Amino acid sequence: MNRPVLKLIQEVDTRWNSTYLMLQRLFKERQSVGAALKTLKTDARPLSSEVYDTADACLQLLGPFFQATVELSEEKRVSGSKVLTFGKLWTEMLLKRGRQGMPQRMLQWRCSGT
Numbered sequence: 001m002n003r004p005v006l007k008l009i010q011e012v013d014t015r016w017n018s019t020y021l022m023l024q025r026l027f028k029e030r031q032s033v034g035a036a037l038k039t040l041k042t043d044a045r046p047l048s049s050e051v052y053d054t055a056d057a058c059l060q061l062l063g064p065f066f067q068a069t070v071e072l073s074e075e076k077r078v079s080g081s082k083v084l085t086f087g088k089l090w091t092e093m094l095l096k097r098g099r100q101g102m103p104q105r106m107l108q109w110r111c112s113g114t
Contacts, residue, residue, distance in 0.1 A: 003032065020066045023055045064093055 009025045012018040026033065034046045068086045 008033070017066055017069055020059070020062050023058055023062075027052060027055045027059060064090065 006025065006029060008029065009018065009022045011022045030047070030052055037044055037046045068090075072082070072086070
């Protein structure tokens with residue numbers, strides 16, 4: 001595939017942003033992951049396009065939260081106005097996504113895999 005070798009990222013229970021980074025890497029490397037699962041002698045089945053669609057929806061929903069987390073974490077002192085601005089933007093984004101049916105798609109996906 002002539003691409004740089006990248007490892008998949010494993011989530012850390014105490015860091016929500018690791019879940020975002022894990023999904024981001026998995027989505028970005030979906031072709032490589034699928035090819036590897038096909039060639040390896042394993043019982044693991046390749047992930048379906050529906051799973052990748054759900055991962056993409058999660059990334060779209062969580063992206064602004066991840067960006068804000070990174071930005072706020074870089075500052076030694078965060079002003080209240082910045083936090084309030086992010087809160088307003090998040091509320092508007094969630095309302096917009098709710099009108100587009102995003103939460104229903106998200107709720108159909110079960111993290112437990114059952």
